[in-house]
Amino acid sequence: MMTLEHERPIVNLEDDTAVAAGAVFPVIPGNGGHPLDEAPLPYWLDRPCPPWCLISTPHEDREACEDRLHQSASREISLTVQPPAVFEVNGRVIATSQARVVVGMWQHVKDRDPHITLIVNDTTETSFTLAEAAALARLLTAAPSGEYATITLTLEDPETALAPKPWPAAGPPRPFSRPAVYAVLRDYTSRTVLFCHGQFVTLTDGEAKELAAALLELLAAAR
Numbered sequence: 001m002m003t004l005e006h007e008r009p010i011v012n013l014e015d016d017t018a019v020a021a022g023a024v025f026p027v028i029p030g031n032g033g034h035p036l037d038e039a040p041l042p043y044w045l046d047r048p049c050p051p052w053c054l055i056s057t058p059h060e061d062r063e064a065c066e067d068r069l070h071q072s073a074s075r076e077i078s079l080t081v082q083p084p085a086v087f088e089v090n091g092r093v094i095a096t097s098q099a100r101v102v103v104g105m106w107q108h109v110k111d112r113d114p115h116i117t118l119i120v121n122d123t124t125e126t127s128f129t130l131a132e133a134a135a136l137a138r139l140l141t142a143a144p145s146g147e148y149a150t151i152t153l154t155l156e157d158p159e160t161a162l163a164p165k166p167w168p169a170a171g172p173p174r175p176f177s178r179p180a181v182y183a184v185l186r187d188y189t190s191r192t193v194l195f196c197h198g199q200f201v202t203l204t205d206g207e208a209k210e211l212a213a214a215l216l217e218l219l220a221a222a223r
């Protein structure tokens, strides 16, 4: 029997064609010109891949439902003022590497619109609708100084928090849930601080602009 692993689509982001063309997020008008435009379609697709889908082998009938995804190229931004990423096994540090964020775009065949993901150090992933990603791009270049601006994340699970004080006299404070938010701050050193899922990420001015540009490029490709 085939395992799920065998049914995953093969996605090669180092695809020679795309790299040779210098393409990061190639925008091809309509579907014409997509490298897989002529490929036979699996029964679950009624049209060729969107222009931004960089999957390098054609989608196939046998792909499991959860794997029926269009995927863009990704863009990586190194974070020079963020502590290095640390990888541990059983409490032992086995590797460290330069901190980074990676952004990319995805769309399941049943999704109405694509969504954009931002992954910090290959571990913490946050999903944004296109409108939320556009709001983040704006805040990255014009965050208010000294206070957090927030974006409500509708694709993320709600977060659990403690009710603000005063707590009821009887019993322990009760946790409650609230929508997840992405918070952006410009600090007194003109660095941009992102906060989400309990994690702070600090970017230089240049890195914040680079991330904003990567988001805008994806948003343009999605149109």
Ligand SMILES: [Zn+2]
Binding pocket: 049, 050, 053, 054, 055, 059, 069, 070, 071
């Ligand atoms: Zn595709």
